[in-house]
Structures are given as structure tokens and as C-alpha cells.
Amino acid sequence: MAVTEALRIVDEDETGINNAFRDDVLRGLSEAQKAVPARWFYDERGSELFEQITQVEEYYPTRAETEILKKRGEEFRTAIGKGRAVVEFGSGSSVKTPLLLSAIDPAAYVPIDISGDFLCAAADQLSAKFPHLPVHPVEADFTRPVTMPTAIASMARLGFFPGSTIGNMVPRTAVDMLRDMRATLEDGSPEDTPPMLLIGMDRIKDAAILEAAYDDAAGVTAAFNLNLVTRINRELDGTIPENALKHRAIWNDEVARVEMHLEATRDIAFTVCERRFTMAKGETIHTENSHKYSRRSATALLLASGWSPITCWTDSDKRFMVMLAEASALRSAP
Incomplete structure (x- = not known):
């Protein structure tokens, strides 16, 4: 099945400059501690370099998460069920995303990424591996609520957020983003089937291992x-x-x-x-x-964001965890 044309949700000025990118950079460079949000790493070249990072010896998270996805496929299938639309926040890698798609037999795949060129290339690769799977790419900033393609309006949704990208955000921002992800997944979805979220989180470990992973x-x-x-x-x-x-x-x-x-x-x-x-x-x-998270701090983060953890899987070395959560029913009191 062919990839649909990417739905593009990007705020640009008349010259083609991404307004959010410009504003974040100018604001960040004006602060006492200069800073630029990590999401702006991912132009086409940045996305290519990150794929290379996942292959270097010191960078263990991708290998650890891939091990979980390879070994726990049947458990994913049982816990998640068949027929959901998989909405991936960030274009899928050529390794991890197919493992999940093969395990749970989804009804559709919706990759969301801020880098249009990388998004389309990743969508084409996934479509070639799963020719009968409808693929609906969306070019957008997934850290904010995103309008879903009408083609998945009747489908239950599973959000997929691998790679420990959640760790890029300070807790306040992480909570905001996880709430926005919930809003994205609930956009037009069946009311009787709460969205689910499968998320990767890196675990706290020895400082030398951690620093080497980010300075290969x-x-x-x-x-x-x-x-x-x-x-x-x-x-x-x-x-x-x-x-x-x-x-x-x-x-x-x-x-x-x-x-x-x-x-x-x-x-x-x-x-x-x-x-x-x-x-x-x-x-x-x-x-x-x-x-980096412990099981307890990861659970607290999800609960604060409107997600109820269901289960947690770790790799054999217990360096990394993948958690499955379901959108919580809204409550007016503890």
C-alpha cells in the first residue's frame, strides 16, 4: 500500500524560515545560560548523524531497547492487542519500528517528525517492509498537540515513543509533552478504547558509562x-x-x-x-x-501526565526500560 502524502503542520514565515526554530534560538542565545532545545538537532543531517550514533560501541540504549523489542513481541501483542493505529512520535528507525509493527499487527502507521525529508524517507522504508500497511506521515512538531489524519479516525491508537527521547525534557516540559501526546492520540479516536503509550526510558547507572555514551x-x-x-x-x-x-x-x-x-x-x-x-x-x-530514570520516577512522571503504567520491560543488563501505559480516566480528587 502506498504512503499517503505527508500532512504538513509547520509554522513558517514568508521566506520559509521555521518560526518556532528562529524564536527558540534567539530566545535561548539571549539567556544567561545560553541554550537551544534539543528538538532542533533533527534536520536531515542531524537525523542521519543520530542514526550513526545508535551504532557506535559506547551508545548502549538502542541495542538495549532493540533487545526488548525482539524478545518481548508476544507480550506486546497480548498487552496491546491487534488492530491499533501506531502513532510514532519521531520517525521510526529501520530496526526498532518494524519489530513492533511485526509483533502487534497494526491497522495503520502514522509517523510524526519535524524533519520532512527524513520523515518521508523513513515512511518509504517502512512501507516497503510492510506493503499492506497504510502509512500516513505527518510533518509536525510532536512536542505539541498534532491533528491526526482523518484516515485513522475510527481506529484505537497506540503511541510509540522509543529511544529515551523523553529524557531530553526537564520534568515540567516532559509532563506537558506527555499530556500533549495524550491529546494527539485522543484526537478523533473511539471514546470506548483509551489510547495506549509504549515509551522507552533510560535507567540511572554508572556515570562513566553514561558520559561515554554521549561522548564516543x-x-x-x-x-x-x-x-x-x-x-x-x-x-x-x-x-x-x-x-x-x-x-x-x-x-x-x-x-x-x-x-x-x-x-x-x-x-x-x-x-x-x-x-x-x-x-x-x-x-x-x-x-x-x-x-535517566528509576522505575519509581518513571511511574511518577507518567501518572503526572495522565497515563497509568500497565507493565515495564527491561533488557538483560537492566540498563534500559520500555513501559506500556494507558490514558487515565480523569479524576476530580485523589
Whole structure:
């Protein structure tokens, strides 16, 4: 079955600049601790680099999550059931998504991604592997409520959010996004079948393992981090000197997260959208968080977001977990 034309929900100005990207960058570079939200890593090149990261020796999350998806297929099928529309928040990889689709026999597949080119390529790959599965790609920012294709209006939904991307958000933002995901999945869905969510979360572990996973010896993660600067320079008329910035990955134990930064190796001045910025040597742009969870903290996060955990699976080394949850009935009191 052919892939339908991508539904495009992107806010652009008359010159084609993504307004949300521009606003986030200008706001973030103006703050005392400069920062850019991690979702803007994923232009086409950034998405390609992240796929490379998943293959490096130090980066265990993809291998661990893939192990769970390979070994627990029958359990997924029993817990989730057949015939749901799988709505994936972020274009599926060539490895993990087919494992889930094969296990649960879905009625349709809806990948949502902010990178249109990568989205279409991923949708085409999935359609080739599952020629009888309707595929309805949506180009949009999945951190906000997204209008679902009318083709899945009568279908029960399963949200799929693999890869521990939830860890990129601070708790407040993570709760907001999980609530928005619930709203997206409930958009036009059958009232008698609550949406479900299958989500990957990385677990807390030794700091050395965590820092190595985000600063691989081959430098792929460093290239991924610096590609954000390349994108800013290309799309927002930036003049940031890439050769004056270096990649850093730091474990912050107090808040249980790995932080990625771009650190200035000398004093620099640059413009973005004709606005001038400066950075002193040693100053950083905070580009990503990767929060790590215990089973208890993951459960608390889901409950705060309107999701009731059903079950949890871990890999053989207990480094990673995949949790299944169902949209909670709204309550007026504890």
C-alpha cells in the first residue's frame, strides 16, 4: 500500500524560515545560560548523524531497547492487542519500528517528525517492509498537540515513543509533552478504547558509562552537537564560528541527567538573524539533557501526565526500560 502524502503542520514565515526554530534560538542565545532545545538537532543531517550514533560501541540504549523489542513481541501483542493505529512520535528507525509493527499487527502507521525529508524517507522504508500497511506521515512538531489524519479516525491508537527521547525534557516540559501526546492520540479516536503509550526510558547507572555514551571516541556525537550550529548558520543567517566551539558531555548527578554543551574555546562574537551575540571563553550553549530514570520516577512522571503504567520491560543488563501505559480516566480528587 502506498504512503499517503505527508500532512504538513509547520509554522513558517514568508521566506520559509521555521518560526518556532528562529524564536527558540534567539530566545535561548539571549539567556544567561545560553541554550537551544534539543528538538532542533533533527534536520536531515542531524537525523542521519543520530542514526550513526545508535551504532557506535559506547551508545548502549538502542541495542538495549532493540533487545526488548525482539524478545518481548508476544507480550506486546497480548498487552496491546491487534488492530491499533501506531502513532510514532519521531520517525521510526529501520530496526526498532518494524519489530513492533511485526509483533502487534497494526491497522495503520502514522509517523510524526519535524524533519520532512527524513520523515518521508523513513515512511518509504517502512512501507516497503510492510506493503499492506497504510502509512500516513505527518510533518509536525510532536512536542505539541498534532491533528491526526482523518484516515485513522475510527481506529484505537497506540503511541510509540522509543529511544529515551523523553529524557531530553526537564520534568515540567516532559509532563506537558506527555499530556500533549495524550491529546494527539485522543484526537478523533473511539471514546470506548483509551489510547495506549509504549515509551522507552533510560535507567540511572554508572556515570562513566553514561558520559561515554554521549561522548564516543569516534566523535559522532560531537559532530551531531556541532551540526546544530551548522543548521543555525544555514537557516537563520548565522555567523557562529564552528571551529571555536567544542562538544562536552557532563553527568549531573543532582538531577540525574547527562548534559550536552557546546563550549567556546575563545572569546567570540556572532550574529543570528542580524542580532548580535557574544560568548566568553569557557561559556557554553546548553544543547541537550538526557534524564535517566528509576522505575519509581518513571511511574511518577507518567501518572503526572495522565497515563497509568500497565507493565515495564527491561533488557538483560537492566540498563534500559520500555513501559506500556494507558490514558487515565480523569479524576476530580485523589
